[in-house]
Amino acid sequence: MFTGRRGEVLRALVDRMIPADDVPGGWEAGVGDYLARLFAGDLAAQALPYALGLDALDAEAAAAHGCGFVELADERQDALLARLADGGATQVWPLAPARFVAWSADLCAEGFYGDPANGGNRGGVAWAMIGYDPKRVLPGPPA
Amino acid sequence: MTTYDVIVVGAGAGGGIVAGVLAEAGHRVLVLERGRQYRVDEVGLDHLRNHRLARYGHNTGPDLDGNPRVAVDIEGAARLLRPHEGGYHNNAMAVGGGTLVYGAQAWRFLPRDFRMASTYGVPPGSSLADWPISYDDLAEDYARAEREIGVAGDAAAACFHPRREPYPMPAVADNPQRHLLAGAAARLGWNTHPVPLAINTVPYQGRPACVQCGMCVGFACPSDSKNGTFNTLLPRARASGRCTLVANAQAERVLSDASGRVVGVAYWTIADGRAQRHEARADRVVLSAGAIESARLLLNSPTAREPAGLGNGHDQVGRSLQGHYYPGALAVMPDAVYDGNGPGVTIATTQFNHGNPGIIGGAMLANEFIPMPLSFWYAWRPADAPRWGLAAKRAMRDGFRRTVSVQGPVQEIPSPTARVTIDPAVRDRFGIPVVRLSGHTHPETLRTAAYMRDRAIDWLRATAAERVWARPIALGLSAGQHQAGTCRMGDDARTSVCDRFGRVHGHDNLLVADGGLHVTNGGFNPVLTIMALAFRVARRLITT
Numbered sequence: 001m002f003t004g005r006r007g008e009v010l011r012a013l014v015d016r017m018i019p020a021d022d023v024p025g026g027w028e029a030g031v032g033d034y035l036a037r038l039f040a041g042d043l044a045a046q047a048l049p050y051a052l053g054l055d056a057l058d059a060e061a062a063a064a065h066g067c068g069f070v071e072l073a074d075e076r077q078d079a080l081l082a083r084l085a086d087g088g089a090t091q092v093w094p095l096a097p098a099r100f101v102a103w104s105a106d107l108c109a110e111g112f113y114g115d116p117a118n119g120g121n122r123g124g125v126a127w128a129m130i131g132y133d134p135k136r137v138l139p140g141p142p143a
Numbered sequence: 144m145t146t147y148d149v150i151v152v153g154a155g156a157g158g159g160i161v162a163g164v165l166a167e168a169g170h171r172v173l174v175l176e177r178g179r180q181y182r183v184d185e186v187g188l189d190h191l192r193n194h195r196l197a198r199y200g201h202n203t204g205p206d207l208d209g210n211p212r213v214a215v216d217i218e219g220a221a222r223l224l225r226p227h228e229g230g231y232h233n234n235a236m237a238v239g240g241g242t243l244v245y246g247a248q249a250w251r252f253l254p255r256d257f258r259m260a261s262t263y264g265v266p267p268g269s270s271l272a273d274w275p276i277s278y279d280d281l282a283e284d285y286a287r288a289e290r291e292i293g294v295a296g297d298a299a300a301a302c303f304h305p306r307r308e309p310y311p312m313p314a315v316a317d318n319p320q321r322h323l324l325a326g327a328a329a330r331l332g333w334n335t336h337p338v339p340l341a342i343n344t345v346p347y348q349g350r351p352a353c354v355q356c357g358m359c360v361g362f363a364c365p366s367d368s369k370n371g372t373f374n375t376l377l378p379r380a381r382a383s384g385r386c387t388l389v390a391n392a393q394a395e396r397v398l399s400d401a402s403g404r405v406v407g408v409a410y411w412t413i414a415d416g417r418a419q420r421h422e423a424r425a426d427r428v429v430l431s432a433g434a435i436e437s438a439r440l441l442l443n444s445p446t447a448r449e450p451a452g453l454g455n456g457h458d459q460v461g462r463s464l465q466g467h468y469y470p471g472a473l474a475v476m477p478d479a480v481y482d483g484n485g486p487g488v489t490i491a492t493t494q495f496n497h498g499n500p501g502i503i504g505g506a507m508l509a510n511e512f513i514p515m516p517l518s519f520w521y522a523w524r525p526a527d528a529p530r531w532g533l534a535a536k537r538a539m540r541d542g543f544r545r546t547v548s549v550q551g552p553v554q555e556i557p558s559p560t561a562r563v564t565i566d567p568a569v570r571d572r573f574g575i576p577v578v579r580l581s582g583h584t585h586p587e588t589l590r591t592a593a594y595m596r597d598r599a600i601d602w603l604r605a606t607a608a609e610r611v612w613a614r615p616i617a618l619g620l621s622a623g624q625h626q627a628g629t630c631r632m633g634d635d636a637r638t639s640v641c642d643r644f645g646r647v648h649g650h651d652n653l654l655v656a657d658g659g660l661h662v663t664n665g666g667f668n669p670v671l672t673i674m675a676l677a678f679r680v681a682r683r684l685i686t687t
Contacts, residue, residue, distance in 0.1 A: 017531045023540075042199035078532060105531035106520075110198065113516040113539070115190040129536075130543035132516050133483045135356045 001047045002036065002054075005068075009054045010035070012070045016077050017108035023129045026108050026120075034111030034120035050103075052094035059091040060084065147173040147387075147425040149684070150408050152394045152440065154178075155240020156670050157657040157677040158431030159372025159380075160288075162388075164681035166380040173423055174380070175392040175410050177432075178204035178236035180373075181243065186363035190515050194235050194244045194624070195361025197227035198517075202362070203244060204236030209572030215581035217618055223569065232466070232580060232622035234433050238390055241433075241624055242371025242670065246360040246486065246512050247341040249294040250667035251285045251304060251675075254278035255497050256504075256554065259663045263503045269585040270463045270559040271503075274662045275634045275643040278305070284675035284682070289339075292674060293347045293370040296339030303334055303493045312344045315353075319480045320510045320547050321489040327605035333494040338509050341670075342486060343368040350374065357485030357513035395420070395575050396444040397428055397653065403448030405653040411573040418573055427652040427684065429645075430630075431677070434464065434659035435622060438563040438629035439578050441640075441647070454630070454647035457637045461563035463628040464580070465664050466621035468588055470596035471508070471550025473523055474608035479544040487513035495598050496554075496666045503587050504554035506595045506666040508602065511548040519543055525612040547606075549599045552625065553592045554666040556585040561620055563629050583618050592616045625669050630659035645680035656680040 002010050011027050014035070018026030026032075039047040061069035061080060069077060084097040093100065111120030113130075121127065127134075149165050151158045154176035166172045181203060186193075192200035200207055205226045214230040215221045224231040234241045255262050257274040265271045286308050288294075295312035314337035321337075328335045342359070343352050353368040367374060380386035391412055398407040407424035430437040438461040442452040454460055491509035499505050514523055520539070523546055529535040561582035569577045596613050603611045633639025636648035645660055647653045656677040658669055665672060 018536055019533050021533060021536070023536075038199075081531070102530060105535070108531070109520050109535075110191060110517060113190075113520055115188055118189065118191060126539075127516060129540050130516060131479070131481065131483075132543060134358065135354065135483070135485075 001039065001051050005058070006051055006054050008070045009058050009068070012077065013054065013057065013104060014108055016074070016081060017105050018112050019074070024125055026112050028122075029112055029125050030120040030122040031108050031111035034114065034118055035107060037119045038107070049094045053100040056091050056093045056097070057084070057100070060089065063090050145423070147171050147423065149173070149427045149429060150175065150423055150425040151429045151431055152408060153240065153431035153433065153436070153657065154238050154372065154377060154388060155234070155431060155433065155657070156242050156372060156673045158429065159239065159242070159377045160674055160677035161429050161431060161656050161681045162386055163372070163376030163380040164678065165684060166383040166386040168685040170385065170685070172380060172386045173425065174386060174388040175394055175408060176238055176388060176390050177393045178238060178240070179390040180238040181363060183363040183365055186244065188358070188362065190517050192227070193361035196515060196518050196521065199227070201227045201233070201235070205233070211569055211571065212577050213566045213569055213579040215579065217583050230580070232435060232620070232626060234624050234626060238377065238388065239371045239373025243363055243373055244361055245371070245624070245670065246488065247369050247371075248488065248668040249289065249292070249296070249339045249341040249671040250507065250665070251306065252278065252665035252667060252672050253496055254305065256663060256665040259504060259554070262497070266503065266556060266585060266587045268558065269587065270557045272631070272633065272638065272662050275632050281672075281675050281679065282307070284678040285671065287678050288671055288674040292341050292372075292375050293343060294339050294341050294671070295344040297337045300336035301339070310339060312347055315340055315342070315344055315486060315489055316484070318482050318484060318487065318489050323476065323480055323547065323606050324490045324510060324549070324602065327602055328492055330605050331601065333492045333602070335490050335492050338488045338491045340486060340488070341370040343370065348375065353485070355484040357483065357487055359486045360512045393571070393573055393575070394432065394440055395573065397440060397453055398422060399444070399446045399453070403446045405453070405650055427654065429654045429656050429680070431655070431657045433657050434626040434629045435563050435578055435580070437655055437657055437659045439565065441630070442563070442565045443576055449649070453653060454640050454649065456649065459631070459638065459640050461629045462559045462561075463557035463631060464561045464563055464582070464620065464622050464626065465555040465557050465584065465628040466623050466625040467552035467555065467664060468584070468592040468616065468621055469550050469552060470592040470599065470613070470616055471548060472596060472599035472603050472611055472613040473525070473546055473548045474603035474606065474611045475542055476545045476547060477607055477609060480547050481544040483513070485513050487511065492602070495595060499594055502591050502594045503556055504591055504666055506551035506553040506591070508549050508551035508595065508599055511550065516543065519546070523548060525610070547603065549602055551595055551599070552666060552668060553588060553595055555621065555664055556587040556591070557628055557663065558582060558585040580620060580622070583620050586618065589616060589618060625658070625664065627658035627661035627664040627669055630655040631662045632660050633662065644683045645676065654680055654684070
């Protein structure tokens with residue numbers, strides 16, 4: 001579902017939702033792995049609508065700039081996402097584009113700030129960034 | 144077929160205590176629990192699937208599939224809901240029930256909480272009423288719950304309360320938020336004191352002190368220092384040799400004989416993938432399935448004598464469903480107010496539980512448990528916080544350790560139309576008709592909630608906060624983990640379901656022992672009151 005061109009659009013989108021600075025961005029932190037697992041599991045029924053949203057995002061970029069979303073500079077990607085978040089769409093969308101942007105933001109945050117066992121937040125990088133330092137060590141199952 | 148002295152439906156806060164007291168007193172007890180026993184590693188640490196943030200599931204029963212409810216919103220739209228979804232009003236289904244995964248705030252209600260109608264009058268359209276018992280009637284049972292479950296607190300600081308005895312354990316340690324908020328409250332002239340918690344601050348009853356992991360709410364305790372029925376009264380019940388606990392057992396109905404007298408419980412289990420129906424017999428049946436499911440059981444158990452359901456001759460079962468509105472405010476401080484040490488909730492004020500001009504009741508206000516980063520993302524940020532991009536990332540980085548939350552459980556003004564009924568069409572995996580939730584709290588609750596939100600704002604503004612904000616308050620149904628009121632106690636069978644000892648009116652051997660008994664739900668977390676009432680119900684049963 002999220003391979004090929006769609007996979008590239010997803011990766012670019014994840015890194016605009018959570019860009020790299022001195023801390024890794026969303027994709028490097030494993031948000032893509034989180035999303036792959038989520039859309040194969042709890043959100044399997046939502047995978048197609050989300051994928052169609054990625055297609056629409058790419059089409060918006062092409063309509064506005066003559067190249068795909070992936071090929072846009074960061075600033076133009078941000079400007080396009082801001083326009084969509086305000087409801088300014090020209091292409092056919094499977095859901096309201098503002099909703100798509102907000103949903104993407106929450107999904108990426110879940111991967112980035114969630115527990116690493118969910119696939120993102122690799123090495124606890126997001127928790128170290130915000131200063132969340134749980135002391136928690138779970139006992140294993142009884143021998 | 145084995146005949147038991149007592150069948151207890153539900154092994155949570157209420158049922159666990161009833162089972163323990165009765166088994167130790169020599170009764171043969173069968174406990175039916177629809178959840179199962181969990182080890183701490185089975186509850187796990189999934190930040191997206193737990194009882195604090197149930198984004199895609201949770202970490203105990205009920206299973207997401209096969210256990211639906213129907214909820215009707217205030218616009219009249221009915222939705223079919225799974226257990227982790229908002230509006231389902233779930234509480235953990237497990238051995239120990241909600242006590243396995245709760246934050247464990249262990250408050251006594253105040254004397255006036257038992258006399259709300261006498262104190263404030265009855266607003267039109269509400270079912271506000273006095274309890275048939277007073278605080279004094281429950282004081283010994285509160286003390287026993289604090290002792291036998293295990294509560295840490297500071298009785299000297301809790302001088303607003305007529306308690307006579309010290310807490311069995313010293314209060315939780317200080318943290319930076321307590322200093323900040325104590326100073327602000329002093330400037331405002333408000334009382335403050337530590338929050339009583341059913342968490343070991345010192346070794347107690349053979350289990351160690353809290354390791355301060357900060358994952359109390361929504362999860363099980365890794366050091367077994369959080370106290371519930373699963374590690375106190377239920378093990379005592381089993382140690383007596385007289386208690387049989389059947390987990391994964393879904394009660395279908397209370398069984399009655401031809402005369403309408405209660406004789407047992409029908410329940411279902413799944414063995415080798417096949418559903419099996421069982422009937423167990425007992426002299427007495429105690430329903431402790433929680434306010435919503437206990438009401439469901441009564442309504443699903445009609446007889447020729449009571450065709451609308453047991454105890455429902457006056458159409459009272461399931462009404463006045465209530466929980467708590469949780470208004471509050473948040474603030475970002477100039478410096479970090481986070482030290483990472485759990486539980487994190489350290490300071491409360493009871494300045495506004497009563498005596499607020501023009502307002503009915505009020506609430507305790509307290510700071511919050513250590514938030515998970517994702518609970519912070521979803522609930523702790525102002526509405527205008529950036530949602531994506533570098534600005535969002537930097538706001539999380541900049542705000543997580545500097546944000547403080549103050550909130551509290553508003554004593555709801557009950558409405559008879561906020562209720563549990565049985566859905567006419569939807570059934571669970573065993574074919575048992577499911578709950579339909581409808582109605583909303585009385586509008587007076589909104590006024591109290593807005594008043595308390597403003598007091599939370601006052602408290603935070605009296606600190607050096609850079610910015611203070613609050614979440615909106617809207618009319619709706621609240622129940623959830625604090626669910627109460629559906630089987631209320633009273634002396635008049637026309638306006639209540641149970642008598643002052645938890646017996647269902649018209650029955651001498653059918654009882655309720657859970658939050659359903661609460662006439663009103665206090666401006667506090669209700670679990671210690673559920674526990675005290677369970678001790679009271681059980682105490683009466685072993686002497687009659």
